[in-house]
Amino acid sequence: MVCTRKTKTLVSTCVILSGMTNIICLLYVGWVTNYIASVYVRGQEPAPDKKLEEDKGDTLKIIERLDHLENVIKQHIQEAPAKPEEAEAEPFTDSSLFAHWGQELSPEGRRMALKQFQYYGYNAYLSDRLPLDRPLPDLRPSGCRNLSFPDSLPEVSIVFIFVNEALSVLLRSIHSAIERTPPHLLKEIILVDDNSSNEELKEKLTEYVNKVNGQKPGFIKVVRHSKQEGLIRSRVSGWRVATAPVVALFDAHVEFNVGWAEPVLTRIKENRKRIISPSFDNIKYDNFEIEEYPLAAQGFDWELWCRYLNPPKAWWKLENSTAPIRSPALIGCFIVDRQYFQEIGLLDEGMEVYGGENVELGIRVWQCGGSVEVLPCSRIAHIERAHKPYTEDLTAHVRRNALRVAEVWMDEFKSHVYMAWNIPQEDSGIDIGDITARKALRKQLQCKTFRWYLVSVYPEMRMYSDIIAYGVLQNSLKTDLCLDQGPDTENVPIVYICHGMTPQATT
Ligand SMILES: *[C@@H]1O[C@H](CO)[C@@H](O)[C@H](O)[C@H]1NC(C)=O
Ligand SMILES: *[C@@H]1O[C@H](CO)[C@@H](O)[C@H](O)[C@H]1NC(C)=O
Ligand SMILES: *[C@@H]1O[C@H](CO)[C@@H](O)[C@H](O)[C@H]1NC(C)=O
Numbered sequence: 020m021v022c023t024r025k026t027k028t029l030v031s032t033c034v035i036l037s038g039m040t041n042i043i044c045l046l047y048v049g050w051v052t053n054y055i056a057s058v059y060v061r062g063q064e065p066a067p068d069k070k071l072e073e074d075k076g077d078t079l080k081i082i083e084r085l086d087h088l089e090n091v092i093k094q095h096i097q098e099a100p101a102k103p104e105e106a107e108a109e110p111f112t113d114s115s116l117f118a119h120w121g122q123e124l125s126p127e128g129r130r131m132a133l134k135q136f137q138y139y140g141y142n143a144y145l146s147d148r149l150p151l152d153r154p155l156p157d158l159r160p161s162g163c164r165n166l167s168f169p170d171s172l173p174e175v176s177i178v179f180i181f182v183n184e185a186l187s188v189l190l191r192s193i194h195s196a197i198e199r200t201p202p203h204l205l206k207e208i209i210l211v212d213d214n215s216s217n218e219e220l221k222e223k224l225t226e227y228v229n230k231v232n233g234q235k236p237g238f239i240k241v242v243r244h245s246k247q248e249g250l251i252r253s254r255v256s257g258w259r260v261a262t263a264p265v266v267a268l269f270d271a272h273v274e275f276n277v278g279w280a281e282p283v284l285t286r287i288k289e290n291r292k293r294i295i296s297p298s299f300d301n302i303k304y305d306n307f308e309i310e311e312y313p314l315a316a317q318g319f320d321w322e323l324w325c326r327y328l329n330p331p332k333a334w335w336k337l338e339n340s341t342a343p344i345r346s347p348a349l350i351g352c353f354i355v356d357r358q359y360f361q362e363i364g365l366l367d368e369g370m371e372v373y374g375g376e377n378v379e380l381g382i383r384v385w386q387c388g389g390s391v392e393v394l395p396c397s398r399i400a401h402i403e404r405a406h407k408p409y410t411e412d413l414t415a416h417v418r419r420n421a422l423r424v425a426e427v428w429m430d431e432f433k434s435h436v437y438m439a440w441n442i443p444q445e446d447s448g449i450d451i452g453d454i455t456a457r458k459a460l461r462k463q464l465q466c467k468t469f470r471w472y473l474v475s476v477y478p479e480m481r482m483y484s485d486i487i488a489y490g491v492l493q494n495s496l497k498t499d500l501c502l503d504q505g506p507d508t509e510n511v512p513i514v515y516i517c518h519g520m521t522p523q524a525t526t
């Protein structure tokens with residue numbers, strides 16, 4: 020899933036530019052710090068709505084927190100995956116891996132742990148040493164334990180997609196799914212290997228699958244891609260193989276918590292046009308402890324990066340922490356009626372690699388007569404990696420995918436996406452591929468307008484009107500200099516080396 024990844028990228032942009040702090044950046048940091056604060060202060064009840072508002076204006080507090088964030092960012096920059104030879108030689112004492120874990124490890128142990136950490140983006144060394152069936156704290160709101168569900172619910176197929184996942188992490192995902200889903204509701208598990216090169220995912224995984232299937236023939240199905248297709252098409256590959264009436268599409272670094280399935284299947288049984296996300300908690304990438312996350316809806320910004328949102332006012336008014344949370348979009352893992360998913364057009368397989376598909380699905384489902392919700396009683400813990408194990412720059416893919424969404428679904432608001440990415444609407448120079456099939460789908464499903472969606476489903480999203488121009492003001496005599504917002508304490512624009520980021524990109 021993409022959510023936290025983006026916030027880190029944004030924050031790093033902000034920190035790098037912190038000499039000339041700027042409002043847009045601070046708004047993001049305001050949100051990020053608010054989010055981080057609410058994550059780290061465990062047990063604190065999220066105060067309805069107030070919090071987001073308060074923090075936005077409170078720049079001082081945010082700047083104080085930047086110090087703390089800066090450390091986080093430095094680690095992420097330093098720990099971008101190194102080439103294997105470099106990894107060997109690198110001093111390891113200052114790695115974030117050892118900030119809260121591994122002090123007692125021998126130098127040799129540390130070396131091994133660090134090497135795996137750099138490869139996977141999480142502590143695979145520790146994962147290999149934890150039981151596959153470890154207990155999880157039950158983090159559901161207390162009312163969840165008293166809810167009752169229909170006796171007869173539809174079965175589910177659980178799909179895990181992965182590329183070069185640590186075997187123990189993948190097996191723990193499978194184990195927790197089997198252990199914490201009532202057996203009569205779990206039809207099968209589908210593993211989609213998106214062309215991993217990792218040896219242990221070949222023979223050892225096959226061995227494990229054969230062992231399970233020896234007892235329950237056909238229970239685990241494996242799909243292997245003969246070339247890398249990316250996350251989007253991998254999810255669809257898994258869906259194609261699924262046979263249960265409901266399909267759950269997940270990353271393969273998760274642990275299912277107790278009682279996750281019944282609320283989800285109940286909501287889908289009541290109305291098959293609901294797409295459901297569980298509530299996510301975090302598995303810390305270093306010590307694998309479970310960290311409780313506050314209840315949240317799932318949305319996006321105008322670049323179409325996903326983000327967590329405070330639940331809507333109407334939800335707080337219910338004063339029922341077990342009630343479903345209406346959500347404008349999805350952050351990536353979701354559960355859906357198998358046939359309904361096909362009827363509304365699966366995922367946009369014309370998208371590449373990663374990012375934007377979750378936002379597109381959310382918008383499409385809402386505009387075309389369905390709905391999206393997050394269930395507080397269904398909880399899944401998910402590892403947020405310290406870094407992605409790809410060297411490829413994902414931003415270009417996300418931008419291209421975002422423009423596809425804009426062109427197909429957003430009507431006059433597509434300008435907002437171009438503006439957010441700071442690219443011209445005409446002749447952007449970006450090849451977004453063929454969108455005629457997606458446009459035809461929208462017509463065929465007789466979907467509502469994006470304006471309707473913004474007003475009815477995502478009123479938190481800011482709309483801009485009467486924009487005359489946007490972009491960067493560049494000096495024509497010395498073209499490496501641009502107009503910049505400058506330090507915000509002085510409120511005076513300055514000329515600065517062009518970097519094209521938000522303090523210079525203006526509207
Ligand atoms: C849950 O049910 C038990 C017994 O049925 C009851 O005592 C308790 O008050 C209920 N808790 C909530 C939060 O409704
Ligand atoms: C991965 O892709 C390459 C070519 O792109 C292929 O040669 C190889 O067999 C694939 N690996 C697996 C496990 O399918
Ligand atoms: C709270 O929400 C749950 C789940 O939707 C529902 O079953 C329950 O009746 C609600 N409780 C109250 C007191 O409204």
Ligand SMILES: [Mn+2]
Binds near residue numbers: 020270272401402
């Ligand atoms: Mn993930």
